[in-house]
Amino acid sequence: xxxxxxxxxxxxxxxxxxxxxxxxxxxxxxxxxxxxxxxxxxxxxxxxxxxxxxxxxxxxxxxxxxxxxxxxxxxxxxxxxxxxxxxxxxxxxxxxxxxxxxxxxxxxxxxxxxxxxxxxxxxxxxxxxxxxxxxxxxxxxxxxxxxxxxxxxxxxxxxxxxxxxxxxxxxxxxxxxxxxxxxxxxxxxxxxxxxxxxxxxxxxxxxxxxxxxxxxxxxxxxxxxxxxxxxxxxxxxxxxxxxxxxxxxxxxxxxxxxxxxxxxxxxxxxxxxxxxxxxxxxxxxxxxxxxxxxxxxxxxxxxxxxxx
Numbered sequence: 001x002x003x004x005x006x007x008x009x010x011x012x013x014x015x016x017x018x019x020x021x022x023x024x025x026x027x028x029x030x031x032x033x034x035x036x037x038x039x040x041x042x043x044x045x046x047x048x049x050x051x052x053x054x055x056x057x058x059x060x061x062x063x064x065x066x067x068x069x070x071x072x073x074x075x076x077x078x079x080x081x082x083x084x085x086x087x088x089x090x091x092x093x094x095x096x097x098x099x100x101x102x103x104x105x106x107x108x109x110x111x112x113x114x115x116x117x118x119x120x121x122x123x124x125x126x127x128x129x130x131x132x133x134x135x136x137x138x139x140x141x142x143x144x145x146x147x148x149x150x151x152x153x154x155x156x157x158x159x160x161x162x163x164x165x166x167x168x169x170x171x172x173x174x175x176x177x178x179x180x181x182x183x184x185x186x187x188x189x190x191x192x193x194x195x196x197x198x199x200x201x202x203x204x205x206x207x208x209x210x211x212x213x214x215x216x217x218x219x220x221x222x223x224x225x226x227x228x229x230x231x232x233x234x235x236x237x238x239x240x241x242x243x244x245x246x247x248x249x250x251x252x253x254x255x256x257x258x259x260x261x262x263x264x265x266x267x268x269x270x271x272x273x274x275x276x277x278x279x280x281x282x283x284x285x286x287x288x289x290x291x292x293x294x295x296x297x298x299x300x301x302x303x304x305x306x307x308x
Contacts, residue, residue, distance in 0.1 A: 005020035006021045021060050022061070023055060028100070031094065031095065031101050032046065032103075033111055035104045035106040041196070042193070042197065045273040053281055054281055062090060065082075065206075066207070067202070068200050071202055081117075083109075086110075101124055108130055109217050115226060115227075124226060125232075129246065131241045132242060153207075158204060162199075165207060177239065180235070186270075232253075235264035235266060235267070235272070238265050
């Protein structure tokens with residue numbers, strides 16, 4: 001077992017997805033799907049926490065196609081259907097027998113699309129799920145501004161587009177808005193993570209496709225596809241999806257659990273890693289329905305309960 005990631009490549013849809021494994025080389029597998037404009041680094045804290053607390057767990061974190069070290073899928077529009085198809089192919093290659101799946105933010109939409117297409121995990125976990133329409137409600141104006149920003153970049157030559165999309169000032173404003181912690185050192189670290197990894201994408205066109213996908217769908221719309229035991233982890237101060245919509249999502253997914261982390265916003269994966277890891281392990285260790293892989297029988301020592 002190691003909390004140091006082991007990189008590898010996985011063929012999927014005519015391209016090679018780059019992925020990192022934490023924890024055991026073999027064992028019960030949990031696949032983590034990161035959010036929009038991020039890469040595997042965003043979920044590294046959770047992956048390392050899981051590997052340290054449950055060394056028998058095999059945690060796999062890919063870079064989504066077109067982000068981080070993973071190239072785009074050739075000849076395809078990177079819409080939500082494509083990402084769902086990719087996740088089904090990636091899961092079949094990396095965990096053909098059984099697995100649990102976790103999606104953060106945009107990753108929750110990717111997971112939802114994959115489930116609608118037939119993905120069958122033993123357990124499903126969503127962190128900061130996108131449960132509210134981006135083009136409606138209090139965030140509608142900001143979404144329209146973001147759409148104009150990405151469209152403007154798409155009209156520019158690639159070098160100029162990359163300069164606009166990766167503009168440090170714009171990235172910092174985004175980071176300042178989403179970070180809710182008052183811990184100055186943690187805020188500096190969050191900003192550094194966004195500075196380092198928020199602008200690593202294959203090309204502006206793929207980024208625009210993925211952005212359109214991120215603001216055009218919700219997990220609630222695909223709630224009927226969630227048939228496995230499901231855990232929802234939400235931030236109390238999430239500006240992207242208000243708690244009322246997370247509660248609605250819980251009601252729409254029969255038997256699902258909802259953990260609300262106080263004082264945290266859309267960056268649970270940065271601001272509340274310890275609590276998120278504890279909630280995930282407690283969920284995986286719980287008894288499983290008949291006919292499913294008993295994570296509880298292979299995950300040993302009990303998890304520390306989250307503080308809220």
